[in-house]
Amino acid sequence: xxxxxxxxxxxxxxxxxxxxxxxxxxxxxxxxxxxxxxxxxxxxxxxxxxxxxxxxxxxxxxxxxxxxxxxxxxxxxxxxxxxxxxxxxxxxxxxxxxxxxxxxxxxxxxxxxxxxxxx
Amino acid sequence: xxxxxxxxxxxxxxxxxxxxxxxxxxxxxxxxxxxxxxxxxxxxxxxxxxxxxxxxxxxxxxxxxxxxxxxxxxxxxxxxxxxxxxxxxxxxxxxxxxxxxxxxxxxxxxxx
Numbered sequence: 037x038x039x040x041x042x043x044x045x046x047x048x049x050x051x052x053x054x055x056x057x058x059x060x061x062x063x064x065x066x067x068x069x070x071x072x073x074x075x076x077x078x079x080x081x082x083x084x085x086x087x088x089x090x091x092x093x094x095x096x097x098x099x100x101x102x103x104x105x106x107x108x109x110x111x112x113x114x115x116x117x118x119x120x121x122x123x124x125x126x127x128x129x130x131x132x133x134x135x136x137x138x139x140x141x142x143x144x145x146x147x148x149x150x151x152x153x154x155x
Numbered sequence: 156x157x158x159x160x161x162x163x164x165x166x167x168x169x170x171x172x173x174x175x176x177x178x179x180x181x182x183x184x185x186x187x188x189x190x191x192x193x194x195x196x197x198x199x200x201x202x203x204x205x206x207x208x209x210x211x212x213x214x215x216x217x218x219x220x221x222x223x224x225x226x227x228x229x230x231x232x233x234x235x236x237x238x239x240x241x242x243x244x245x246x247x248x249x250x251x252x253x254x255x256x257x258x259x260x261x262x263x264x265x266x267x
Contacts, residue, residue, distance in 0.1 A: 071256075073204075081196075081204060081247055083256040099255040100156075133203060139210055140192035140251025145203040 038062040038144045040134050045149030052124050052153070058117040058134030058146055066090055066112040069137035072119050074130035075148070082130075085119070086137065101127075124153045157182050157250050161259035167267045174235040176262045178248035183228055185252075192251035195224055195233045198261075199244040208233065240266060 044056040058070070071086045087096045087108045096108045107120040117134050131150050135142030158181040168174045178193070185191045195208040206215050208224035211231060221236040235242055243266060248259040 080245075080261045081198075081249075081258045083249075083258070086254070086256075097254050139194075139213075140186075140190075141194035141196075141206060141209055141249055141256065142204070143206050143209070143215060145205070147203055 038136065040136065040144055040146035042132060042134055042146040042149040045132065045151045047152045047154065048124055049155050050125055050153055053120070053122045054124065054151060056119040056121070056132055056134075056149055056151070058119075060115045060117065060134075060136070063136070063144075065110075065115040070108075070110060070117045071135045071137050071142060072108060072117075073133045073135055073142065073145075074128075075133070076127075076130045079130075087117070121151070124151075126153050129153045156255060157184070157253045157257050159248055159250055159257050159259040161246075161248055161262050164260060164262055166262055166264045168235075168238045168264060169267045170240065171237050174238050174242075174264060176233045176246055176248075176264075178226075178231045178233070178259050180229045180231075180250050182253065184250045185228065191227065193224075193226070193231050194249045194251060195222075196247045196249060196258075197242075197244050198247065199241075202244075204247065235264075238264070238266070 039061045041059045084102050085098045085108045105123045109118045131148040133148045134146045136144040160179045162177045191211045193211050196204040198204045207218050212224040245261045
């Protein structure tokens, strides 16, 4: 069974940093592109970043809203995806989901982890 | 960015009746590989999103056949043949051809 489990969310002050993790199981993690999607409270879905697989050099791409502040990485040996978030502001408050990218969209999603940016 | 526009944004439906959601993209979402990268997601209250449809009309494993997708180019539709109580939630279309991927605003389906 494909499983994605996010962790690392919590309360952080404006300007602070946080690192999220996503542990994958049930599939060959190294074969897939992996993405991060977020959802602000009561709002819709926003795709914020993607990291390609090893065959495509682990290239990461970002939405304009997070480019330069967020960094996506992965450790295929640990089957884990990461999201390093710096210079956080209130607009980054959201539930963050990791997803497995298949046929151009997420066919598997984690349960999400809540990040709250507040003083 | 490619803008995805859904309608309606609110959809009250009687149990057992059909439902239809429209999605329009600001640019073509047809890839040079010939596939059209348009997906549909369902998000039930308090749950993570779940993909229902990819490549316009391909149902994901385990998705009931009352869900169907159609369309081409820039205009797409998700249809539910007979709405059941478990279909309550928000439905999103999404394009996966131009980075960043973008979602529609969401359509909230509720039972009348």
